[in-house]
Structures are given as structure tokens and as C-alpha cells.
Amino acid sequence: MFFKKVTFMVCTVFGIFLLLVVTAEIFLRISGIWIGRHTDTMFKVMQYDENLGWRMKPNISTQMDLVDVENIPVRSNSLGFRDKEFVLEKPSGKLRIVFLGDSFAWGFVREEERLTNLLAVQQGQWDILNFGIPGYGTDQSLLVWETLASKYKPDVVVLTIYKNDYVDNASVVNDGRQKPYFEWTDQNELILKNVPVDKKTFWENGIFNQIAPPYQKFYPQPIQKRSRILHWLVKNSNLVRWIYTLSRAHRPAPAVQAFFYTDKNSLLDERTFLQERLLDRLVKRLAAEVRSTNAQFVVVFSGDMTASYQRQMESLKTAGILYVDGTTPSIARFLKSEEKDIYYKYSGHWTPGANEIVARLVGDVLSSLVHRVS
Numbered sequence: 001m002f003f004k005k006v007t008f009m010v011c012t013v014f015g016i017f018l019l020l021v022v023t024a025e026i027f028l029r030i031s032g033i034w035i036g037r038h039t040d041t042m043f044k045v046m047q048y049d050e051n052l053g054w055r056m057k058p059n060i061s062t063q064m065d066l067v068d069v070e071n072i073p074v075r076s077n078s079l080g081f082r083d084k085e086f087v088l089e090k091p092s093g094k095l096r097i098v099f100l101g102d103s104f105a106w107g108f109v110r111e112e113e114r115l116t117n118l119l120a121v122q123q124g125q126w127d128i129l130n131f132g133i134p135g136y137g138t139d140q141s142l143l144v145w146e147t148l149a150s151k152y153k154p155d156v157v158v159l160t161i162y163k164n165d166y167v168d169n170a171s172v173v174n175d176g177r178q179k180p181y182f183e184w185t186d187q188n189e190l191i192l193k194n195v196p197v198d199k200k201t202f203w204e205n206g207i208f209n210q211i212a213p214p215y216q217k218f219y220p221q222p223i224q225k226r227s228r229i230l231h232w233l234v235k236n237s238n239l240v241r242w243i244y245t246l247s248r249a250h251r252p253a254p255a256v257q258a259f260f261y262t263d264k265n266s267l268l269d270e271r272t273f274l275q276e277r278l279l280d281r282l283v284k285r286l287a288a289e290v291r292s293t294n295a296q297f298v299v300v301f302s303g304d305m306t307a308s309y310q311r312q313m314e315s316l317k318t319a320g321i322l323y324v325d326g327t328t329p330s331i332a333r334f335l336k337s338e339e340k341d342i343y344y345k346y347s348g349h350w351t352p353g354a355n356e357i358v359a360r361l362v363g364d365v366l367s368s369l370v371h372r373v374s
Helices: 002-031 115-122 138-147 213-218 228-236 238-250 270-291 307-318 328-332 352-373
Strands: 046-049 053-056 061-066 069-075 095-100 126-130 156-161 171-174 181-184 190-193 207-211 223-225 296-303 322-327
Touching: 095 115, 095 138, 115 126, 115 352, 138 156, 138 270, 156 270, 156 352, 181 270, 190 270, 207 213, 213 270, 270 296, 270 307, 296 307, 296 352, 307 322, 322 328, 322 352, 328 352
Parallel strands: 095 126, 095 156, 156 296, 296 322
Antiparallel strands: 046 053, 061 069, 171 207, 181 190, 207 223
């Protein structure tokens, strides 16, 4: 009798809980309350690429929820990039500009609100091709140039950089997909590894992020796993996604280790030194390859200004490489009084207003560069 009562109580409590969960799920679905959206660009619109790790599925036209904004139209051309169809032959009388980079180039906004599209409208004589792909490191941007973008013979190449490139460049798995990487050898050479790229994804092995073998000793947690069940629930359940969004909004900012130095000869910690030198080598290799085609090369820095960025900028200046400061302080100087945000709250990407400001900053540099070249 006691066992039956306990069983009945457990079943009753579970039934009530299940009813509440279902009711809450239905309410959130029909109420229209904004709850944050699960992007999952890596698996919804991306596909495997043996040389690059991934790129967009070709010729798609769909709508996506990009975390902070909903129902954003997303399309791709036959090459798998979020842009118009690329034509090899350069339009007569136009200057061709290629953009490389990650989601800041790809744009977490509508196409017409994006940096490259705004530039194309402002400068009708510029033929702009956007080769940006979410999740790409500088290493993958270099490979995009070497395998695809260089074929379009641009006059100018613009590379966007974000602070997560430091980790991306040292990774072999990013957001659940495997990627190529370069090993920086003791002989100061960059050796391409993991090509063709392994097809295994997060859904097969549960690995969401992984540092490449040569660099694992510099990271306390080189392999990050994630529950595939929780990932699926966040993707498909409004209730779970709402809880997840709230937890992200109110969690404390991660602690950042400070690196102190008094002069240019002071030593940084090994990991920071590795990250900065690896990015520096990749950028300068790309710059050299671009310049060998008689094209101009420009770097755009995005995100918060950091000590690492300052050192990278100094290195580029010494090497005679042009760059645009698209970091937070630079953008904030041009914000209108009615504009509050440079970045979306949850995804951390440029808002439409920030894209406009960066387009102005980049446009000024490119216009000056084009004038000097002419």
C-alpha cells in the first residue's frame, strides 16, 4: 500500500510538472515574447568543406534567428558565400574589393545593413565581394584567399579581425566543426595541418571546441565538450532557450588575466605570445600574397581595444600594412545620441548603427588608398 501511494505521488508530481512545462512552452510559442534565439549557423546553413572546414550551403534562401534579431533573410551564392553571385571578370571601370573574415564580415544583420553592402551603396564604382564566414579564424581567411578569392583578381583585399581569432587560429575544432590549422614551427614556418579536414562533428563526438595538438600545452582546458541533448533542447524548445538566454544575460563576465609589462622588451606569458605571433604570421603571409598580385591590403580590427590589439597594430605599422581601428572606442566617438548599443546584447556583433560607422571608417581609408593608387 505504501509503495502504491509513493508511486501515485511521484506520478502526480511528475504529471503536474510535465503539464506546467508543456503549458509554458505553448505560451512562449504563441505569445510572441522575445526570448533570445538559438543561432546554430554552423549546422543550419553551413556544410562540410575539405579545405576550409565549412562554408555555406550553396544557393540557399532562408530566414534565420540570429540570437538578438529574428527572421533575418539569409541567402548564399553558388560558391557558398552570403553575397550576390561572383563573376570572375571584373566589371569595366570598377574597383574590385574582396572582404575576408568571420561573422563580423558575414554580418549578424540584414544584408542591406551590413558593412560591405553599405560601402557598395556609398561607392557605386566599387565591386565588393564578401567572402566572410561565421566562425572563421585568420587561418581560414588565408586559405579562402589562396583557394578561392585570389581567382577574382581584386584591387584591394580587406581582412576583418576579431579577438576570438587568437583562439580560433590555435584550434582544430570550432563550434562543433573541425577546421584546418597552421602549425608554427621552431623554424618560424607555417605548416598547414588537418587537410583534408576531418568530417566528424559535434553531433558524432560531443566535442564543441578543441585546441590543435601543437598548442594544447598552452591552454588549461584544450577540449570543451557539450551535452548534445541540451544543445538540441536549446535549439528546439522555447522554454529551455528562454532559461538559457536568462542564464547567459546574468552570468558574471569571465575573469581576464592581466599581463603586465613595462617596456617593449618585457616578456609576455607563453600563451599570449603564441596567440599574437601566430596571428601576426598569418596576417603578414596573407599581406605578402595579396601584394604579390599588385593588390592593396588592409586590416580592420573589431571588438574591444586590448593590449594585444595595440601590439598587433604597432607590428602592422612597422611592416607598412594599413589598418582601420574599428574597435569600441573608435566607434563610440561617432555614435548618435539616440543610439545606445555598438554590439548586440547576446551575440556581441555589430548593430546596424555600428555597421554604418565602421563602413564610414573603412570607406575613408579605402577612398584615400584608391586615390593614392590612382
